[in-house]
Amino acid sequence: MNKPMTAAALAIALGTAMTIAATPVAAQTADKEKCYGVALKGKNDCKAGAGTSCAGTSKIDHQGNAWSMVPKGSCEQTASKTSPTGKGQLAEFKEKKA
Amino acid sequence: MSSQSAFAEALLAEEVVCPPGLATWNGSAPGKRFAVYRNNVIVSLIDALADSFPVTQELVGEQFFRALARQFVRAAPPRSPVLALYGDGFAEFIEAFPAATGVPYLADVARMELLRVQAWHAADADALTPDEIARLLGDPAALPDARLILHPSVRLLRSPYAVVSLWAAHQSESAALALAAVDPAQAETALVLRNVLDVEISAIAEGPATFILNLQQGVAFGQAAGQALAADAGFDLAASLGLLIRGGVLAGVEFPGSTHS
Numbered sequence A: 001m002n003k004p005m006t007a008a009a010l011a012i013a014l015g016t017a018m019t020i021a022a023t024p025v026a027a028q029t030a031d032k033e034k035c036y037g038v039a040l041k042g043k044n045d046c047k048a049g050a051g052t053s054c055a056g057t058s059k060i061d062h063q064g065n066a067w068s069m070v071p072k073g074s075c076e077q078t079a080s081k082t083s084p085t086g087k088g089q090l091a092e093f094k095e096k097k098a
Numbered sequence B: 001m002s003s004q005s006a007f008a009e010a011l012l013a014e015e016v017v018c019p020p021g022l023a024t025w026n027g028s029a030p031g032k033r034f035a036v037y038r039n040n041v042i043v044s045l046i047d048a049l050a051d052s053f054p055v056t057q058e059l060v061g062e063q064f065f066r067a068l069a070r071q072f073v074r075a076a077p078p079r080s081p082v083l084a085l086y087g088d089g090f091a092e093f094i095e096a097f098p099a100a101t102g103v104p105y106l107a108d109v110a111r112m113e114l115l116r117v118q119a120w121h122a123a124d125a126d127a128l129t130p131d132e133i134a135r136l137l138g139d140p141a142a143l144p145d146a147r148l149i150l151h152p153s154v155r156l157l158r159s160p161y162a163v164v165s166l167w168a169a170h171q172s173e174s175a176a177l178a179l180a181a182v183d184p185a186q187a188e189t190a191l192v193l194r195n196v197l198d199v200e201i202s203a204i205a206e207g208p209a210t211f212i213l214n215l216q217q218g219v220a221f222g223q224a225a226g227q228a229l230a231a232d233a234g235f236d237l238a239a240s241l242g243l244l245i246r247g248g249v250l251a252g253v254e255f256p257g258s259t260h261s
Helices: A007-022 B003-012 B030-052 B054-060 B062-075 B090-095 B106-121 B130-136 B163-169 B175-180 B206-216 B221-231 B237-246
Strands: A032-036 A067-071 B147-150 B155-159 B188-195 B198-204 B250-255 B258-260
Touching: A007 B130, A007 B221, A007 B237, B003 B030, B030 B054, B030 B062, B030 B106, B054 B062, B054 B106, B054 B163, B062 B090, B090 B106, B106 B155, B106 B163, B106 B188, B106 B198, B130 B250, B147 B206, B147 B221, B155 B206, B163 B175, B163 B188, B163 B198, B188 B206, B198 B206, B206 B221, B206 B237, B221 B237, B237 B250
Parallel strands: none
Antiparallel strands: A032 A067, B147 B250, B155 B188, B188 B198, B250 B258
16 A cells, blocks of 8 residues: 555645636637637537537528637637628627628 | 347348338338338447547548448447447447557547547536635645545546547647647547536546546545555646646545535
8 A cells, every 4th residue: 555645745735726726727728719600501519429419500601609619819800791790709699691 | 039129130130131020001112111221220320429439430531430330330239228328339349340450549549539428428516616625624634534526527548549639639620730740659548527518638647547546436535645646756636636626527525424525
């Protein structure tokens, strides 16, 4: 059997871990963002295995409630012909008539 | 043999043999109608595998994958009506599939994709809140014997191949480019977990892997950390706990004799 860690070492690590976990996730994972209204018909993302997939289910180009993962910051630069702002959006929106 | 099992067997048989006793409502040939039904059964199961194992498919191409999946469907039809979880044993089947020996990492990529599907469908559990964690720090003496409970979605895969990097390369737009940077023969351990509604996959070192496996086996916090340090001198407990807390998978704490979560 290996030597267990002491209570003090565990407490310090747990305290540090809380600080680590509290720092914004942005730096670690979020180089991507969900972008609504930019996917072409049937090309939206989202996949979780057989029977649950909503990927590739969008019915029209630039559907307002379908999203794609795009590099962070690029979403609101991407043209969307259905979006009221003319660009992709970070939340779903109701399409304007093209 | 009952007519039902004869029917089921005929669906998966190598040759189309119309089970006896079938009749059609409009007098068309039962054999032809049965062949259509049989084809739909097998193709829909192959489609289900393609949905659950997208990277496995990309690695070998659609044609190879569907031929492989067809044989698996015949050999191991679903045992449960829950199609979403179909694919148990697919990795083992790939391992034994002679034509796939040229892609030695294929089975482990499939194994990891199955874990991903399982993590997605695993039960929910609330993560400990920062307040609850802070309260634990109020009684450090109780920590070594505490049992940390992980979220039911947490899964590990130790592979002699770079499963996580291979998988990650296929998530990018330019998979070919990203793949060129991956050395498949680099061993990796995959940590699969569901953070609220997103399944996250990351490669972790031997220390955190040992730590998480011990916790999953119910080993006490102090002992689990000690095992991890013994397995990997560079083990950073704070970073590992940070990974679990940030992933939302530190789901509870139990103390011997009493429970608390």
